[in-house]
Amino acid sequence: MTDHLRLGVNIDHVATVRNARGSGYPDPVRAALVAAEAGADGITAHLREDRRHITDADIAHLSEALTIPLNLEMAATEEMLGIALRHRPHAACIVPERREERTTEGGLDAAGQHDHLGPMVAALSAANIRVSLFVEPDPRQIEAAVRLCAPVVELHTGRYCELDEEARAGELRRIADAAALAAKNGIEVHAGHGLTFDNVGPIAAIPQVRELNIGHFLIGEAMFVGLGEAVRRMRAEMDAARG
Numbered sequence: 001m002t003d004h005l006r007l008g009v010n011i012d013h014v015a016t017v018r019n020a021r022g023s024g025y026p027d028p029v030r031a032a033l034v035a036a037e038a039g040a041d042g043i044t045a046h047l048r049e050d051r052r053h054i055t056d057a058d059i060a061h062l063s064e065a066l067t068i069p070l071n072l073e074m075a076a077t078e079e080m081l082g083i084a085l086r087h088r089p090h091a092a093c094i095v096p097e098r099r100e101e102r103t104t105e106g107g108l109d110a111a112g113q114h115d116h117l118g119p120m121v122a123a124l125s126a127a128n129i130r131v132s133l134f135v136e137p138d139p140r141q142i143e144a145a146v147r148l149c150a151p152v153v154e155l156h157t158g159r160y161c162e163l164d165e166e167a168r169a170g171e172l173r174r175i176a177d178a179a180a181l182a183a184k185n186g187i188e189v190h191a192g193h194g195l196t197f198d199n200v201g202p203i204a205a206i207p208q209v210r211e212l213n214i215g216h217f218l219i220g221e222a223m224f225v226g227l228g229e230a231v232r233r234m235r236a237e238m239d240a241a242r243g
C-alpha cells in the first residue's frame with residue numbers, strides 16, 4: 001500500500017441546497033461531520049465573493065466545529081485574505097473566480113499574477129496556513145508555484161473529467177507530468193474538480209498525488225445513498241486505484 005491518499009470533501013453544494021430556501025437546513029457543518037465520520041481526511045469549503053453557497057457564518061461554524069483540517073478555497077483578494085487570517089484554517093487554496101461562472105472553469109494564472117500572489121502567499125504562510133494554488137497541469141504554472149514558494153498545488157482535473165474515455169489519455173498524461181514536476185520541486189500535489197466514482201481511478205493512481213478534493217459528485221450521490229456511504233465508496237475507489 002503506497003502513502004495514504006487523502007480525501008478532502010467539498011461541502012459547497014450542501015449550502016447550495018440550504019440557500020435554495022434561505023433557511024438553515026441542510027446544515028453544511030452537519031454534512032462535514034458526517035463526511036469526517038465516514039472517513040474524509042479534510043473538509044473543503046469555497047467562500048465565493050458572491051456567497052452563492054458557503055457563507056462567512058459557515059466558515060466560522062466550520063472553524064469551531066471541525067476536528068479534521070479545513071481547506072478554505074478563496075479568490076486572491078484582500079477581503080478573502082483578511083477572512084483567512086481571521087479564521088486561520090489549516091489550509092487555504094487560492095482559486096480563480098469570475099462572478100458569471102457557474103463553477104470554476106480553469107486554474108489560477110500563477111505565472112501571470114506573480115506580483116499579486118507573492119505577498120498573499122507570504123502572508124498566509126506566515127500565519128501557518130498551508131497555501132495551495134489551484135492551477136492547470138501546465139509546466140509554466142508549476143514553475144510559477146515554485147517561484148511563489150507555494151508548498152502545495154492543486155491540479156485542475158476539470159478538462160480531464162469533461163473528455164470522453166478515448167480523448168482523456170492525453171490530459172491524464174499532462175496531469176501526471178505536472179504532478180511529477182511539482183513533486184520534483186518539493187511541492188505537494190493535490191488534484192480536484194469534477195471527479196466521480198467512474199473517473200477518479202487514474203488520477204488516484206498518480207503516485208505523486210497526495211490529496212483529492214471532491215464535492216459536487218459526492219453531494220449528488222448523497223441524495224441517493226447518503227453522504228456517509230458516498231464518502232466510503234469514494235474512499236474505497238481511491239484505495240483500490242492506489243493499490
Ligand SMILES: CC(=O)[C@@H](O)[C@H](O)COP(=O)(O)O
Nearest residue numbers: 012046095103104134192193
Ligand atoms: C476550485 C474547484 O474546482 C472547486 O473546489 C470549487 O469550489 C468549484 O466551485 P463551486 O463549488 O462553486 O462549483
Ligand SMILES: NCC(=O)COP(=O)(O)O
Nearest residue numbers: 010192193194213215216
Ligand atoms: N478543488 C476541487 C473541489 O474542492 C471540489 O470540486 P468538485 O468535486 O465540486 O468539482
